[in-house]
Amino acid sequence: MSDKTAYTPATHTAPPAKFSHGVRKGNLLQVAGQVGFLPAEEGKAPTPAGPTLREQTLQTFANVKAILEEGGSSWEDAIMIRVYLTDVAHFPEFNEIWNEYFADLKAPAAARTTVYVGLPPGLLVEVDALAVVD
Template sequence: MKEIIYSNKAPKPIGPYSQAVKVGDSLYVSGQLPVDQEGKMPSTVKEQTEQSLNNVKAILEEAGYLMSDVVMSLVYITDMSKFPELNEVYSKYFPPDEKPPARITVEVKGLPKGALVEIGVIAQKA
């Protein structure tokens, strides 16, 4: 049975999808744009990575999960030359010495709302 998860601490979906869906012990968090609850988006890759991850964290917490429960992350970036900046922020949320999740990072031509970064995750309770 699937359960829809919604957090008031993350932006509302901009289309026909849920912030997250829980199935059994797994949680699937939709890609989070770097937008705050007021619809504002920071300008740099570092700031956008942080906002996207804060949105992910808020949704995880709403469902009773921690960042350490994340087993896979899906990262989209519009400029791979900014990858080191993304990694700098990402490593604060998923420290390399604390068993970080598997990850896919893909450079894309564009993202909704002109974002530079979008991050989704899959979490699993042990």
């Protein structure tokens, strides 16, 4: 059995419970659900990127990407992405943001599931990812 390695980029706060932002075991890297918090500042509570879906989604993608890269992977290596939205009405706008963000992806797009959930007040989107590390 291979060892597990946990990842918490310097831009992220420590998780609020006993879990890791990202875990790699063998050639698999699982990124825990990330939200649109701005980069961590010591002594400050996590702050959402902004009130809009676009601001939060782009920051959420940046937060997932930071863990993918720290774990030796990238969006190109993602095989499954789960999206959690707080409002069904956000689905069309989220897809527009998604298509813009991933427009230059060279590998086939990851499989994706979108579900509707409750998140802490002010948060609109959460994203997790599973990637293969070469």
